[in-house]
Amino acid sequence: MKSADRFAPGRSAARMNFLERIPTGWLITGAAFACLVLWAGPGWAQATSGDPVAGKLLFEDTPGETGIGQLGSCTNCHTIHDRRNRIATGTASATPIFTAVSFTSASGRFGTAIAANYGGAMGQFSALNNTQFADIAAYIADTPKLSVASLSFSPSAINTNTLSQDVDLRNAVTNGTLTITSVAISGTGAARFNVTADTCTSQTIAASTTSALSSCRVSVRFSAPTTAAYTASLTLTMRVQGSMTTFTRVLPLSGQVAVTPPPPSSGGGGDSGGGGLGLVWLAGLALATAALARRRA
Structure with missing residues (x-):
């Protein structure tokens, strides 16, 4: 193909912008793939919650619940x-059966699987509407969860107890009752953290509903004999109704006595002025470079 055929009249290759340099075929292919991803999951990325009970029915009997007879069931x-x-x-490794999953990760993985395998078995689920998609993701994510991702403590002085901080264990909606068999703190800094209240150990809590959470609470505080940083883990062991298989939720704990930074030095010794001199030198170099460039122009 001649140069005159490839470029518009009056446009040289050197003056073409980034998009103009991309072959037309590549642009078409990229646009088509982007449209496929968007069409395969309209609005799914905007969903923030769903109904896990409805999602369970959809997961187990997709054609019956949707009325789309040609669909297969997730099961x-x-x-x-x-x-x-x-x-x-x-991975497909044998991890505990009630592994904690967030709604965001469930919906993201579900949507990606549909778009990436559109011509295969997963493509059929592009027929789901936004609500049905969100409900299935909510069911996948419907496992017992802790209310916070970690607890961090910062007492004001050595050997001073902090105020207690709370973590709630929330039961799922679709799993039945939840029995908590033990609550324990372990790790190298375990002695520095103390459970001050516990309504979870040996308790059985009912399933949550979509409008009301069923939960129990553990409260923890921290103190330390030094200003060193300490870490530990709060582990809640549990099992769901009808199963003797236990699983855990583990909460990272960290604590360190607040250390007041020393006041800035007021002396003139050392190399404290080096930063200022370095900036002045760089500014002078920049001005000289600009002047030289203008002179050459």
């Missing part, structure tokens, strides 16, 4: 437990 290929494990770990 034709997966169990709910292997989906949670795969989303949480990225």
Whole structure:
């Protein structure tokens, strides 16, 4: 192909912008893939919650619940437990069956699977509407969860107890009752953290509902004999109704006595002025360079 055919009249290759340099075929292919991803999951990225009870029915009987007879059910290929494990770990390894999964990760993985395997078995689920998609993601994510991701403590002085901080264990909606068999703190800094209140150990809590959470609470405080940093883990061990298999939720704990930074030095010794001199030198170099460039122009 001649140069005159490739470029518009009056446009040289050197003056073409980035997009103009990309072959037309590549642009078409990229646009088509972007449209496919958007069409395969309209509005799914905007969903922030769903109904796990409705999602459970959809997961187990997709054609019956949607009225789309040509759809297969999710259970034709997966169990709910292997989906949670795969989303949480990225592998098919045998992790605890009630692995914690967030709604964001469940919906993101579900949408990606549909778009990436559009011509295969997953493509059929592009027929789901936004509500149905969100409900299935909510069911996948419906496992017992802790209310916070970690607890951090900063007492004002050595050997001073902090105020207690709370963590709630919330039961899921679709798993039945939850029995907490133990609550324990472990790790190298475990002695520095203390449970001050516990309504979880040996308790059985009912399933939550979509409008009311069912939970128990553990409260923890921290003190330290030095200003060193300490870490530990709060582990809650539990099992769901009808199962003797236990699983855990682990909460990282960290604490360190607040250390007041020393006041800035007021002396003239050392190299404290080096930073200022360095900036002046750089500014002078920049001005000289600009002047030289203008002279050459």
